Amino acid sequence: MSVTPTVHSALTQAMDRLLAGTPQHSDGSLTVATLAREAGISRASAYRAGDVLEIFWQRINERSSGPDVPATLRERIQELHGQLREARRARHEEITDLRQSVDTLAQRVQALTLDNERLRAELARQSTVTVLLTAGHRPG
Known part of the structure; x- marks a missing residue:
């Protein structure tokens, strides 16, 4: 399922803030619920953005398995x-x-x-x- 370009953009920007450790609207935890809150959308909408979530989890896994860890x-x-x-x-x-x-x-x-x-x-x-x-x- 897909989301509107506005929701996609909001999620991408929220993901970048969370992964950079600079949340503006949430506690900064790396969860879908927090990503949705940070983007100002519902959790259901976030789950419809499968491509963004896939990138989100991929980037989280890269952070926790990088050479500096x-x-x-x-x-x-x-x-x-x-x-x-x-x-x-x-x-x-x-x-x-x-x-x-x-x-x-x-x-x-x-x-x-x-x-x-x-x-x-x-x-x-x-x-x-x-x-x-x-x-x-x-x-x-």
Whole structure:
């Protein structure tokens, strides 16, 4: 999918600022969300600009694997990228589980509310009241 020339230009300029370490509208982290924020567009629009994103990731990889970055640091960067992916996956799973729990609990609350209303209506229909007497008390 493609984007307008204006969006393409905004993304390219934002990418250049981020990679130069001179962000104007974001925290400067090298993510698609930050790129979109820096360009002043939605994340969905940024994802439609596949060619710009490909260049963005390519330039990020070049930075982290250049000759001025020691091999151990490159390995650490790759390891951290893997940990970040795993943390995001785990967070997504947790959010999905929590949403399912909320749905289940909402259904149970609704069922209990309906039961409570039914029992209150049944109690209201019963016209007889039984008075329980304690020792030493007589109806008067």
